Amino acid sequence: MKALLLVDIQNDFLPGGALEVPRGDEVIPVASRLARSADLVVATKDWHPPDHKSFAPNHPGRKPGDVIDLNGTEQVLWPPHCVQHTPGSELAPGLETSQIAEIFYKGIDPEIDSYSAFFDNRHLRATGLGDYLRERGAEEIFIAGVATDYCVRWTALDAVELGFDTVVVEDGCRGIDLNPGDIKRALEEMRRAGVRIVGSDSLLGAVE
Ligand code: VGL
Ligand code: ZN
Numbered sequence: 001m002k003a004l005l006l007v008d009i010q011n012d013f014l015p016g017g018a019l020e021v022p023r024g025d026e027v028i029p030v031a032s033r034l035a036r037s038a039d040l041v042v043a044t045k046d047w048h049p050p051d052h053k054s055f056a057p058n059h060p061g062r063k064p065g066d067v068i069d070l071n072g073t074e075q076v077l078w079p080p081h082c083v084q085h086t087p088g089s090e091l092a093p094g095l096e097t098s099q100i101a102e103i104f105y106k107g108i109d110p111e112i113d114s115y116s117a118f119f120d121n122r123h124l125r126a127t128g129l130g131d132y133l134r135e136r137g138a139e140e141i142f143i144a145g146v147a148t149d150y151c152v153r154w155t156a157l158d159a160v161e162l163g164f165d166t167v168v169v170e171d172g173c174r175g176i177d178l179n180p181g182d183i184k185r186a187l188e189e190m191r192r193a194g195v196r197i198v199g200s201d202s203l204l205g206a207v208e
Contacts, residue, residue, distance in 0.1 A: 003138035004038035007145030008046045012081040012088035019081035021146045021174050030172035030200050031144045032096035044117040046082035047105040054113045055080045104129045115154035130162050140165040144172030149182040156195045167196045
């Protein structure tokens with residue numbers, strides 16, 4: 001069975017949002033088309049408390065883009081984004097949500113970030129998504145959303161490690177490129193790990 005995983009398609013990651021992903025809005029029509037033809041659709045929300053330690057203002061003297069040590073792991077500092085229950089945390093307008101069976105929330109613990117939809121950044125705690133997908137018989141997982149070089153990358157690498165046949169839909173994703181080349185490197189790394197990188201046309205061409 002095929003499952004579609006929509007990663008962090010939230011207002012704050014759209015152009016003009018608190019942590020904008022360049023052309024992040026362009027994933028919406030692609031993700032929506034994929035959702036209409038998937039067996040099972042699951043979404044994630046980045047879902048931070050206001051005191052989250054990935055937020056630069058919670059570290060006096062630091063600014064977004066700085067990298068710090070947070071409880072023993074490298075943490076990029078971001079502008080505050082996807083704060084729980086704020087408009088910025090809502091799924092993007094225009095996204096086809098009627099097929100979403102479940103939403104998984106991540107980044108809730110203020111002491112640790114969670115780029116992956118499956119585990120926090122230190123693999124200390126699972127979100128439950130892996131068991132959820134397995135229980136429903138998902139073998140192949142298609143991933144679309146943002147950001148290619150953060151949450152999509154970490155999610156895809158964990159999915160492969162968990163044994164899922166993992167496909168990233170390249171035109172259904174956009175990245176940040178904090179350091180130029182990050183998106184390209186992320187795609188290469190995913191490919192090397194066994195992730196298939198495909199275009200949505202190759203998936204939808206036959207059925208539309
Ligand atoms: C993300 C940075 C911080 C993402 C979330 O969704 O890729 N990136 N929080
Ligand atoms: Zn975040």
